[in-house]
Amino acid sequence: MPASNSGRTYLQDRFALHQHLYDGTIVIGKKPFAFQAGDLTISPPGVPTLYDLPRGGTHWCIHFEASSPGPADAGFPLPLHLPSAGFRAHFEEKLRSITEMLRPRGGKRTGVNLSLAAAGAELQQLLLMMARIRLARGKNKGRANRRSDHALEAARQTMEQHFQQELDVASLAAASGTG
Numbered sequence: 001m002p003a004s005n006s007g008r009t010y011l012q013d014r015f016a017l018h019q020h021l022y023d024g025t026i027v028i029g030k031k032p033f034a035f036q037a038g039d040l041t042i043s044p045p046g047v048p049t050l051y052d053l054p055r056g057g058t059h060w061c062i063h064f065e066a067s068s069p070g071p072a073d074a075g076f077p078l079p080l081h082l083p084s085a086g087f088r089a090h091f092e093e094k095l096r097s098i099t100e101m102l103r104p105r106g107g108k109r110t111g112v113n114l115s116l117a118a119a120g121a122e123l124q125q126l127l128l129m130m131a132r133i134r135l136a137r138g139k140n141k142g143r144a145n146r147r148s149d150h151a152l153e154a155a156r157q158t159m160e161q162h163f164q165q166e167l168d169v170a171s172l173a174a175a176s177g178t179g
């Protein structure tokens with residue numbers, strides 16, 4: 001998305017799920033959201049979307065139709081902004097996987113139905129994860145952050161950042177300040 005697209009209004013006929021890999025502001029309908037690299041947004045169909053970008057960058061974008069129940073029925077107030085808060089790599093991998101499933105192979109259209117079904121299942125899984133994260137964050141809003149919450153978050157971030165390495169309990173405990 002070039003910075004020159006700031007001020008340009010988009011109007012989609014489908015839901016638009018974006019993972020922004022840059023910082024900026026998006027106005028969906030009349031609701032502004034300041035986002036950071038890695039954050040997700042969902043714009044409902046027929047609602048104008050406007051970007052304000054200090055710098056250009058890339059993003060993942062999936063436009064989809066939803067049968068009932070749709071994202072709003074799954075616990076999403078729409079429009080939605082979900083800060084990535086440690087889930088950036090996971091979100092990006094899910095979106096990359098969905099995109100890869102939909103990519104034509106060698107100009108052949110074989111397996112299109114299976115690819116669409118697999119991509120749809122992966123998208124549903126991502127939307128459910130987003131709903132669970134949003135629900136968990138909502139429950140924790142009024143609660144004081146305890147040491148155990150910080151330790152769990154530190155351990156989760158360590159696992160996400162080093163998912164390709166072998167990790168043991170002692171190293172996770174040390175990274176989270178509990179060992």
